[in-house]
């Protein structure tokens with residue numbers, strides 16, 4: 630079993646897509662082991678996306694991620710990281726396959742509805758960023 634961090638980003642929360650996205654998570658067979666509504670400060674968003682701090686989109690991305698509530702989830706499944714990335718679809722919704730969450734809910738590459746960890750090492754760091762061990766059930 631593997632764990633990954635998922636985020637329902639502020640655009641998807643504002644568009645009232647939380648229910649449909651959580652429903653899809655359950656239908657896909659993930660076990661939700663942690664789930665919380667957060668309102669990230671700019672500093673917290675910058676910390677979360679620190680690996681992107683030198684990218685040209687860093688300022689816009691962290692402004693967007695701290696612009697309103699988001700839902701953070703820790704998901705468990707076999708191959709949870711790649712499984713969740715498949716369900717999300719490509720980062721840029723223009724390249725996302727039919728049936729993926731980003732095809733369905735994303736507006737553009739920045740306002741792309743959902744996030745998922747990209748590797749076991751980043752999943753461990755990202756899960757620990759939002760959840761204490763006792764909060765994962």
Ligand code: CMP
Pocket residue numbers: 681686690720738739740741743744745
């Ligand atoms: P996410 O999976 O949360 O990881 C990093 C985020 O940066 C990514 O989703 C996008 O929302 C954003 N991102 C990646 N590339 C670009 C880009 N070229 N322009 C704007 N935002 C980007």
